[in-house]
Amino acid sequence: QNPSSTSSNPRPDTCAFEPQAKVSDACASYGDLDTLNSRVHPYVRNLAKNTDFFSYYRLNLYNKNCPFFGDDEGLCGNIACAVTTLEKEEDIPDIWKAEELSRLEGPKAHHPPRKQQVELKRPLQGELGDAVGESCVVEYDDECDERDYCVPEDESASAKGDYVSLVNNPERFTGYSGEGAHKIWETIYRENCFSKPTEPQSVSSPGLSPFQSLSQNQALAAQDFRQVMKAHGREQAQLSGAPLESLDFEDECLEKRVFYRVISGMHASISTHLCYDYLNQSTGKWGPNLECYKERLHNYPERISNLYFNYAFVLRAVGKLRDYVQDYTFCTGDPEQDALTKRMITTLADVVPEGPKIFDESVMFTDNTLGGIELKEDFRNRFRNVSRIMDCVGCDKCRLWGKLQTNGFGTALKVLFEFGNGHEGDEKPLLRRTELVALINTLDKISSALKALEFFRESVAAEASGLPPPNNKKASQPSPNLQPPAPIDDADELDDFDDLDSDAFATKADKTPRKQPTIAEAFRQEISLVWRAIKYVLRSYAIFPKRAGEILLAEAWRLYAQWIGRPVPERTWEFKFPSRGEL
Numbered sequence: 001q002n003p004s005s006t007s008s009n010p011r012p013d014t015c016a017f018e019p020q021a022k023v024s025d026a027c028a029s030y031g032d033l034d035t036l037n038s039r040v041h042p043y044v045r046n047l048a049k050n051t052d053f054f055s056y057y058r059l060n061l062y063n064k065n066c067p068f069f070g071d072d073e074g075l076c077g078n079i080a081c082a083v084t085t086l087e088k089e090e091d092i093p094d095i096w097k098a099e100e101l102s103r104l105e106g107p108k109a110h111h112p113p114r115k116q117q118v119e120l121k122r123p124l125q126g127e128l129g130d131a132v133g134e135s136c137v138v139e140y141d142d143e144c145d146e147r148d149y150c151v152p153e154d155e156s157a158s159a160k161g162d163y164v165s166l167v168n169n170p171e172r173f174t175g176y177s178g179e180g181a182h183k184i185w186e187t188i189y190r191e192n193c194f195s196k197p198t199e200p201q202s203v204s205s206p207g208l209s210p211f212q213s214l215s216q217n218q219a220l221a222a223q224d225f226r227q228v229m230k231a232h233g234r235e236q237a238q239l240s241g242a243p244l245e246s247l248d249f250e251d252e253c254l255e256k257r258v259f260y261r262v263i264s265g266m267h268a269s270i271s272t273h274l275c276y277d278y279l280n281q282s283t284g285k286w287g288p289n290l291e292c293y294k295e296r297l298h299n300y301p302e303r304i305s306n307l308y309f310n311y312a313f314v315l316r317a318v319g320k321l322r323d324y325v326q327d328y329t330f331c332t333g334d335p336e337q338d339a340l341t342k343r344m345i346t347t348l349a350d351v352v353p354e355g356p357k358i359f360d361e362s363v364m365f366t367d368n369t370l371g372g373i374e375l376k377e378d379f380r381n382r383f384r385n386v387s388r389i390m391d392c393v394g395c396d397k398c399r400l401w402g403k404l405q406t407n408g409f410g411t412a413l414k415v416l417f418e419f420g421n422g423h424e425g426d427e428k429p430l431l432r433r434t435e436l437v438a439l440i441n442t443l444d445k446i447s448s449a450l451k452a453l454e455f456f457r458e459s460v461a462a463e464a465s466g467l468p469p470p471n472n473k474k475a476s477q478p479s480p481n482l483q484p485p486a487p488i489d490d491a492d493e494l495d496d497f498d499d500l501d502s503d504a505f506a507t508k509a510d511k512t513p514r515k516q517p518t519i520a521e522a523f524r525q526e527i528s529l530v531w532r533a534i535k536y537v538l539r540s541y542a543i544f545p546k547r548a549g550e551i552l553l554a555e556a557w558r559l560y561a562q563w564i565g566r567p568v569p570e571r572t573w574e575f576k577f578p579s580r581g582e583l
């Protein structure tokens with residue numbers, strides 16, 4: 001019996017807003033995770049926003065073919081769907097430049113020979129049976145490591161790819177919707193059609209959409225994809241005479257539930273971001289849209305629960321990376337920045353409770369009656385298919401974040417299931433740079449989504465009691481300005497650990513008694529601060545002409561937009577004095 005599927009685990013849709021309730025299939029309560037997120041959020045924001053390593057991503061955004069639909073499937077022509085890629089070599093940080101990449105040995109994973117991949121393929125197809133529908137058929141990719149959960153982004157200099165600043169292309173409302181977007185979500189959820197060999201036909205009739213086959217009323221009544229798929233499956237089963245029990249999604253094993261939760265949680269995170277950073281088309285202003293939140297999330301506690309589940313899941317993976325990153329070369333070419341990035345990610349990993357306190361991956365893929373190893377293989381291949389489906393998304397911005405987050409979840413799965421804890425392989429797989437970047441940015445997205453949900457919940461409560469809405473904590477939104485990486489000062493780090501009130505979440509850093517610095521240490525710290533301040537000022541002088549030009553251009557463009565009556569773009573710069581930590 002799987003410990004995570006015992007009756008102590010509540011149904012996913014119970015008490016999503018009750019702090020004490022435990023998040024189903026995870027090991028922590030909503031309240032614990034919110035507390036933890038209050039501490040994690042600034043760290044992960046800092047990493048994602050302020051370091052070159054984590055704020056740029058290289059991916060093949062335009063050149064991959066969609067293996068599932070035609071090219072004309074729901075393309076998005078809105079300006080908000082566009083992605084600004086870095087075209088000029090000088091805009092690309094040194095660390096990501098092609099010449100640097102070609103010089104790097106890089107933490108590239110070993111690829112299994114073709115023969116081994118073919119052998120891996122056979123038992124899996126046998127298990128699924130011939131009647132499995134199109135989207136359930138697993139494809140293999142020559143580029144994949146056998147332990148990858150995702151089709152990897154090849155960052156080598158020879159590969160096709162675009163450099164993107166993640167800070168300058170935030171995930172927000174784009175207007176991408178309708179049939180095209182629905183079809184993608186539907187195809188993604190179909191990857192969840194794990195089924196026993198005797199009943200593969202139940203939910204997999206090729207070409208038939210669950211939405212199409214349901215009456216409009218049924219489709220409206222169905223609250224999320226699990227119910228749509230279930231209702232669809234029931235109709236299909238009635239036609240084909242298959243037993244209805246074979247379609248029971250409630251009794252599915254932990255692993256299948258986890259697959260569904262990851263997808264649904266990612267969907268919920270995307271919905272939260274687009275509602276939080278929504279374009280009011282009549283005023284041209286960006287900001288939270290409470291109605292959007294109510295329609296997509298507030299009345300669907302299971303979706304919110306899945307988002308919390310994803311948080312526990314990804315955070316656990318980041319915590320497990322603590323030792324791994326100690327030997328990782330961040331390759332910035334600048335040893336100071338290298339050490340800083342490593343220190344920042346170590347600090348973040350330190351905040352994560354050790355052991356299975358928030359998520360226990362060791363209970364997965366262990367039940368031999370369900371074919372633990374085959375199930376894991378099946379799980380992995382279905383996840384790879386999800387990453388391929390992302391190439392079909394018709395909006396560039398949505399595709400960018402969809403691909404990045406799938407890669408992030410794929411990396412979390414790889415870390416959780418291939419890095420020990422009862423799932424020990426011969427050696428730990430290496431992580432590509434793009435995988436690490438995707439993992440941290442995915443955590444950043446979920447962490448920010450939880451913060452946005454807090455804001456929305458307060459807004460709903462304020463509305464119900466006739467109070468004014470709470471302040472919009474837009475501070476957590478990335479600023480498009482690139483600032484020098486903000487180091488976390490040792491003293492500041494420890495200050496942030498102070499407000500922890502749950503013993504269960506005491507971490508190594510919490511338990512470390514604070515040492516008073518000696519006079520010599522305090523003197524050295526001050527000298528170092530003065531030196532960093534001087535460097536900061538000199539750097540500011542050096543970049544001033546370029547920055548001033550950019551500001552003038554941006555302001556001229558805003559004036560022009562106002563003059564011709566178009567929505568005025570948001571201001572992309574701000575005056576700011578650096579804090580001690582940012583020096």
Ligand SMILES: Cc1cc2nc3c(=O)[nH]c(=O)nc-3n(C[C@H](O)[C@H](O)[C@H](O)COP(=O)(O)OP(=O)(O)OC[C@H]3O[C@@H](n4cnc5c(N)ncnc54)[C@H](O)[C@@H]3O)c2cc1C
Nearest residue numbers: 172173174175177181184224225264267268274303398402
């Ligand atoms: C990969 C991807 C990335 C996207 N990124 C963006 C973006 O960055 N910005 C943007 O504005 N739009 C984005 N979109 C579009 C957006 O997700 C919606 O599809 C669009 O806004 C239309 O929303 P909708 O209300 O019709 O329902 P959709 O969100 O399209 O959902 C379709 C159906 O899925 C079910 N459902 C919804 N949420 C969940 C859930 N959490 N769990 C289970 N079932 C659920 C419901 O039955 C719903 O009717 C993206 C779409 C995709 C496929």
